[in-house]
Amino acid sequence: MRDGLPRASASENLRLAGTLFASGFVRGTFILSGPGCALTDRLDTQRRAHELLTELIRRYGGRPVLARGPGGPTLLPLSREDVTRVLAESDDVYAVSTKDKRAAVSPFLGGSLLVSTGAMRPVRRAYVGSVLEHAAHQLDLGRIAEEEARAVRGLVDYDRLEQVWQRVARRCVFGSGARDDTELxxxxxxxxxxxxxxxxxxxxxxxQRVLSRRHDARVRDHLTRAEPGSLAAILAACPGPPEVNLIRQAAFWLMGMSVTVTGLIQTLALLAAHPAHCTRAAEDTGYLRACLMEGLRLWAPVPMLARVTTRETSWYGHELPAGTSVVVPVGALQRHPALPYADRFCPEAWPVPAADDSCPAAAGAAPAPDEPWIAPFSRGQGQCKGMEIALQTGTAFLAQILATRQPEAVASPLRPPGPLPRTLNPLRLRVALHPRR
Structure with a gap:
């Protein structure tokens, strides 16, 4: 151990590359890859990553480990305190907009909050936060989700659920005029x-540069309509500062809502495999919301939260230079062995709001304060600003399905008893929805 900061050995770096870094790339960072998900599922990469991180925690006493990542030296925080430091400290120090992220999405999301850096980030963050706060109080996006969910019946898989959910996403962001714009x-x-x-x-x-011009044009057309009841209408009523590219920000919201379908199919499959939980969730939307958070905890759609230091930082007496990558492996840490419910479906681990709680923000399910590594939507200044919209619409969508349908697992790997699998391919989940009697 040098200067109190352990360094991964050559063999540990090799294992980290195969189980943590490469698996995320193969699976698909911004959209799931069918062959990639099948491969990581067959190799059980999340289980291997979890076992390796558990070894590192035991070997190095829970201190952060300096490893060799794809972009160079990479710090892996592995304790509650160190994860809290990274996720809670200002993004002026641990920037959310990494080099890889900017290279990946700037051609079509440049100008949005996702890839903002420097002085522009707080301006865009404040504006986006204001717009979404207005939306939470003025829009009934849950109604949109309920209306579309009525079409979900019979045998449901990822692709079929996604087709319906994309209609929800387009209507929430742009209004009913975009409902059938499958080309977008x-x-x-x-x-x-x-x-x-x-x-x-x-x-x-x-x-991407060629396609982004067509994509921008379609988004611009929908924003111009500013259809009442949509996020586009809120944008029109709250003109943004010149630092905000409204076309790209709206595109980012559409992409962000698209990711929610992974949590929906996972939660639906969990409820199908756990009838007692399903019965309670069908009667209590607060509990159903907690079930959705559990579906996101058990198999995180974004298994690694990447940051990059913008200035020199000190870790246990070791000075890390600016530009050092920091990766919080939440996909593995959310199944940490210290959690008594690590490998179980346990909605009770989440606070359930009171039935008469009418404040959307207060109704938000959140992990216990002493479990900072449970972060399906990240935390701190890097937390997803659209978290409340995703939870509101996702819960309403599932509630409508459960109101009239009883889910049944089809060849499910999630049936109790026994621990739930560490690696899951959501593209292969199947749920049969039968009419309630």
Missing amino acids: TALLRRLRRDANWLGLNPRATLR
């Missing part, structure tokens, strides 16, 4: 697929 979603899907290369494929980057 197709363009975004192609842009996200090329983003999976993280800027390493020049042909993919060039293709």
